[in-house]
Structure formats: C-alpha cells, structure tokens
Amino acid sequence: MSDMRLVVVGAGGRMGQALVRAIHDMEGVAVSAGVERPGSPHLGRDVGELAGVGPLGVAIGCDPLPAFAAADGVLDFTSPKATVEFAGYAAQARIVHVIGTTGCGPDEDAAIAAAARHATIVKSGNMSLGVNLLGALVRQAARALGPDFDIEILEMHHRHKVDAPSGTALLLGEQAAQGRGIDLAEHSVRSRDGHTGPRPEGSIGFATLRGGSVIGEHEVVFAGEGERIVLSHIAENRTIFARGAVRAALWARGRKPGLFSMLDVLGIADR
Ligand SMILES: NC(=O)C1=CN([C@@H]2O[C@H](COP(=O)(O)OP(=O)(O)OC[C@H]3O[C@@H](n4cnc5c(N)ncnc54)[C@H](OP(=O)(O)O)[C@@H]3O)[C@@H](O)[C@H]2O)C=CC1
Numbered sequence: 478m479s480d481m482r483l484v485v486v487g488a489g490g491r492m493g494q495a496l497v498r499a500i501h502d503m504e505g506v507a508v509s510a511g512v513e514r515p516g517s518p519h520l521g522r523d524v525g526e527l528a529g530v531g532p533l534g535v536a537i538g539c540d541p542l543p544a545f546a547a548a549d550g551v552l553d554f555t556s557p558k559a560t561v562e563f564a565g566y567a568a569q570a571r572i573v574h575v576i577g578t579t580g581c582g583p584d585e586d587a588a589i590a591a592a593a594r595h596a597t598i599v600k601s602g603n604m605s606l607g608v609n610l611l612g613a614l615v616r617q618a619a620r621a622l623g624p625d626f627d628i629e630i631l632e633m634h635h636r637h638k639v640d641a642p643s644g645t646a647l648l649l650g651e652q653a654a655q656g657r658g659i660d661l662a663e664h665s666v667r668s669r670d671g672h673t674g675p676r677p678e679g680s681i682g683f684a685t686l687r688g689g690s691v692i693g694e695h696e697v698v699f700a701g702e703g704e705r706i707v708l709s710h711i712a713e714n715r716t717i718f719a720r721g722a723v724r725a726a727l728w729a730r731g732r733k734p735g736l737f738s739m740l741d742v743l744g745i746a747d748r
C-alpha cells in the first residue's frame with residue numbers, strides 16, 4: 478500500500494512540529510501539506526526545516542481545502558474553533574481526521590460528531606499509550622474501590638496552555654466516573670475558593686497548575702480513610718502524543734466514518 482498522505486494543520490505549533498518529526502520517523506506515512514492560518518509567520522516555510530528534520534519539499538500554506546482534497550488524513554492539534562472548521566472540511570473530503578485539540582465545549586463536540594457521519598474521526602485528549610492505559614487502570618480502580626474513596630485529579634502543564642482542566646484530566650475523570658457508574662458533569666468540582674464547605678460526597682475534584690515548560694503531568698488520587706492510592710503519568714516529551722496520533726491515522730485508514738477514541742485504536746475500550 479502507498480504511504481498515507483497526511484496534512485498537518487497548525488504545522489508551526491509545538492505539536493505541529495512534533496507531528497512532522499513523527500511522520501518523518503515512521504513507516505507508511507508522508508507529510509502531504511502543512512497548514513497555518515492566513516498571516517502566520519510560518520507561511521511559505523518548509524515543514525521539515527521548521528521541525529528540524531531537514532527540507533521535505535512541502536511549504537506551509539493557508540488554504541486547507543486543496544490540501545485536504547489531495548490527502549488521506551489530517552492531524553489536528555490546533556484550537557477548538559479551527560478544529561470544528563477542519564472537521565467540516567474532512568467530512569467534505571471524506572478522509573481521516575485525528576483530533577488532539579483540547580478545550581472543546583458541547584457545541585464544538587456536537588459539530589465534530591456531525592462531521593463524523595462522513596469523516597473517520599479519532600479524537601482524544603491524550604494520544605499517548607501510557608495515559609490511555611492509565612485511564613483503563615483508573616476505571617478499574619474506581620470500580621473496585623467504590624464511593625468510600627474520594628477521587629481528586631491533579632494536573633500541571635507549561636505556562637502557554639490555554640484550557641483547563643486539561644483534556645487528559647477530563648479523560649481520566651471520565652474513566653473514573655464510568656468506573657463508578659456516575660455522570661462526570663453532575664459530579665465534577667472544577668475549582669475551590671474561600672469557604673467551600675466540606676467536600677461533596679461522591680464528587681470528582683480537579684486541580685490545575687500552570688508554569689514553565691512542563692509538558693504534562695497527571696495524578697489521580699483515591700483518598701480513603703487511612704490510606705491513599707495515587708496513579709500517575711509524566712510526559713517527558715511530545716513525541717509520545719505525535720506517534721500516537723500517527724498510529725491513530727493508520728488505524729483509521731480504510732475504516733467507515735465514525736467517531737472513535739484512542740481506546741478504540743489501542744483496543745482497550747470498555748464496551
Ligand atoms: N491530545 C493530545 O495528546 C495533545 C493535545 N494537545 C492539544 O493540542 C492543541 C495545540 O497545542 P500546542 O501545539 O501546544 O499549541 P500551539 O499554540 O503551539 O500550536 C497550535 C498551532 O495551531 C495553529 N492554528 C490555530 N488556528 C489555526 C487555523 N485556523 N488554521 C491553521 N492553524 C491554526 C496556531 O497558530 P497561531 O499561533 O497563529 O494561533 C499554532 O501554530 C491544544 O489544544 C493542546 O491542548 C497538545 C499535546 C498533546
């Protein structure tokens with residue numbers, strides 16, 4: 478089979494550059510285009526040079542439509558607004574759309590789900606093997622420990638991150654809620670300030686730290702009477718996310734349209 482042709486949207490960003498490096502290093506894939514927004518300082522630059530792997534003969538452009546029409550898939554780590562637009566274009570082109578963008582709200586998620594009627598979409602708040610395995614462990618622990626153990630999710634990221642809680646924290650919260658058989662939205666506590674009163678029984682708490690160059694650190698604490706279990710993940714580089722995204726694209730190639738997660742890609746979904 479010929480190499481899967483992948484468009485990297487947001488090709489000049491932190492993840493965009495990591496994606497170009499991962500595609501360059503992996504078998505069965507090639508960068509067919511790099512896209513940034515009109516006016517971006519990255520326009521016209523070679524994607525490979527920008528990512529530090531040497532020239533690949535692909536200049537960054539700002540028109541996604543022709544790029545999508547000539548590709549098999551899109552890797553998208555941009556912003557919620559841009560991702561909704563790209564999902565529409567991926568649906569028109571009937572190609573694979575791997576979405577790593579976090580911070581999407583209910584309206585954006587609904588638009589992405591609608592696009593998945595025509596595009597094969599894999600969306601996850603974290604594309605690494607380690608975090609997705611951690612999610613499965615959290616689900617299992619929450620199920621086994623039951624409501625006597627309070628669940629708190631802590632995360633720390635670099636100073637540039639714009640959304641909170643992180644997509645990963647929410648993914649882990651969702652797995653904990655599923656393990657407990659409760660609805661996350663109805664039980665999550667996302668901030669505490671002032672006289673908060675005692676902890677609401679059965680809630681799942683989130684704590685957010687931001688600073689420096691931290692790539693991504695997450696802890697899920699199960700706090701019971703007299704003992705605590707802490708499950709954690711530390712991302713040491715962005716390659717783990719980028720390789721996961723490429724793996725997702727290859728998994729989705731040739732599949733019917735639909736909305737999938739990394740748990741589907743890794744075969745650890747609890748269905
Ligand atoms: N799921 C996962 O495994 C991971 C998810 N992420 C998520 O990925 C996203 C990006 O993170 P990161 O790479 O650090 O952010 P960056 O800001 O470094 O990169 C985002 C890039 O997308 C570009 N962009 C934004 N809008 C458009 C548009 N309409 N058309 C083309 N390009 C656009 C930005 O350009 P400009 O600067 O001009 O806005 C920028 O170059 C975040 O939501 C983050 O949380 C990050 C790591 C792992």
Ligand SMILES: O=C(O)C1=N[C@H](C(=O)O)C[C@H](O)C1
Pocket residue numbers: 579602603634638642643644645646692693694712
């Ligand atoms: O913005 C980031 O950098 C990251 N975002 C994702 C998230 O919101 O969880 C994944 C990773 O932790 C890095």
